[in-house]
Amino acid sequence: MQMRLMGWIVIVALVALGGCGNRVTELEFEDTPADQLYNEALVLMNAGDYRTAMVKFEEVDRLHPHTDLGRKSQVMLAFASYSRGNYQEAINSAKRFITLYPNHPDAPYAQYIIANSYYRQIPDVTRDQADTKQALDAYQVLIDKYPDSEYAEDARNKIQATKDQLAGKQMEIGRYYLERDDNLAAINRFRIVVEKYQTTRHVEEALFRLTESYYALGLTQEAQTAAAVLGHNFPQSRWYKDAYSLLEKGGYAPEESKSSWISRAFQGFSLL
Secondary structure (H helix, E strand, O other): OHHHHHHOOOHHHHOOOOOOOOOOOOOOOOOOOHHHHHHHHHHHHHOOOHHHHHHHHHHHHHHOOOOHHHHHHHHHHHHHHHHOOOHHHHHHHHHHHHHHOOOOOOHHHHHHHHHHHHHOOOOOOOOOOHHHHHHHHHHHHHHHHOOOOOOHHHHHHHHHHHHHHHHHHHHHHHHHHHHOOOHHHHHHHHHHHHHHOOOOOOHHHHHHHHHHHHHHOOOHHHHHHHHHHHHHHOOOOHHHHHHHHHHHHOOOOOOOOOOOHHHHHOOOOOOO
8 A cells, every 4th residue: 555655646745845744733725735735645644644644635625625636635535544543434435435436546446445444453263253254345346346456466365364264253153062062053154164165274174073063963974975075175184084084983984975065065166
């Protein structure tokens, strides 16, 4: 984002701007040209004085709302809020901009600010993951609406990270149920990982836990299928070795049933 900010600092910002480094002491800017206010704000922001910069961006937006600088000031207000850690303010400002100017060249950047604001609020996996889900959704919107933007690649990487986090939460809940011998409830959680988060690092353990849970319930065909799918897709996994050993102790071996939901979930699956 800092690189993006530097790209907006135009040549005029390098000219002496009449003491723009001083903090703003009054809010009467009606007689100040928009470009002067805007570039003073950029210089202040580049110096780390986001709070004072925001005052000037707000004035550009207020006094010149339908100009190019007025529109850019709205985006920069979102970025300044994000940089100060005021993520909800950043989200609100960026959403306002996209609502008003959905086809503006800076709309992808505004969407990127929204997604990153949610991403920065992702909590520990033991806590509620609402912000993680919102970050995932916001990055997906960015990719769907602006697939060729300069932010798309980072969005794809962070989508993978958010999916890994969401899968980790399901695994945590599933293990909780396993510890209490509630195998059916555990299976429901591991199934979510297998069906929705196959490309995350948690899918191998999820398949083992399905083997374990189904075996404990006496549903050996499903247990054998989970182990077989695990072995087929992750033959070197330690989780496959554990699944194989578990079945072997009972006189069984991994064997895939094509009618199982586990088998169907992995049709067409390939490792990235």
